[in-house]
Amino acid sequence: MEHQDRTRAGYDGVVELYASLFAGRLEEQPFSRNMIGTFAELVRGSGNLRAADVGCGPGHLTAMLHELGLDAFGLDLSPAMVDHARRAHPKLRFDEARMEDLPVEDGALGGVLAHYSMIHTPPEHLPALLAEQARVVAPEGLLLTSFFATDGPEPVRFDHKVAPAYSWPVDLFVRQLADAGFATFARLIHDPASGRGFLDAHVLARRA
Numbered sequence: 001m002e003h004q005d006r007t008r009a010g011y012d013g014v015v016e017l018y019a020s021l022f023a024g025r026l027e028e029q030p031f032s033r034n035m036i037g038t039f040a041e042l043v044r045g046s047g048n049l050r051a052a053d054v055g056c057g058p059g060h061l062t063a064m065l066h067e068l069g070l071d072a073f074g075l076d077l078s079p080a081m082v083d084h085a086r087r088a089h090p091k092l093r094f095d096e097a098r099m100e101d102l103p104v105e106d107g108a109l110g111g112v113l114a115h116y117s118m119i120h121t122p123p124e125h126l127p128a129l130l131a132e133q134a135r136v137v138a139p140e141g142l143l144l145t146s147f148f149a150t151d152g153p154e155p156v157r158f159d160h161k162v163a164p165a166y167s168w169p170v171d172l173f174v175r176q177l178a179d180a181g182f183a184t185f186a187r188l189i190h191d192p193a194s195g196r197g198f199l200d201a202h203v204l205a206r207r208a
Helices: 002-012 016-023 030-046 060-067 079-088 122-135 172-178
Strands: 050-054 071-076 095-096 109-115 137-149 156-158 166-168 184-189 199-207
Touching: 002 016, 002 071, 002 079, 016 079, 016 095, 030 060, 030 109, 030 137, 030 184, 030 199, 050 060, 060 071, 060 109, 079 095, 109 122, 122 137, 122 172, 122 184, 137 166, 137 172, 172 184, 172 199
Parallel strands: 050 071, 050 109, 071 095, 109 137
Antiparallel strands: 137 199, 156 166, 184 199
């Protein structure tokens, strides 16, 4: 798909800069940090510790999930990001993969983390992407997704520095999750953590 090719090329070209900017960013983002901690706690409680960090980038959140007690591995569209993650975290597993075609068995995971990794997906392609996340998560398994939120009625396309991206009305995104088979039970929306001006949203859902 054209948007995937553009996104892959964009992230391949900014690996070192991206890693330097974001590796320690959660130290300054308590909302993200605590939502990821809650996600990890619930996945541990499910008894299925396998978790995928989908769109893992340089692997810093995969490492965080590992430190929180999960059997975590990272997947990313960008081969350069995967290579960086493998070098930065040699004890963890990282593989190249598209979010719409994950190399994971049906119902194998206790959880999926998608931390701002769906933002480059055009709205018409989001249902297929969410259906794939639902396929790999076990019944009652967890999905935590974070994204840029807008107050308007429709997704808004904007010029992200790496590749075109979209912000979403939270209620509309939650309906997309429901259509894919996820029941949302927690959402956190807060003022922008970046200079883009969009709200930041974190949505925690359970596979029906």
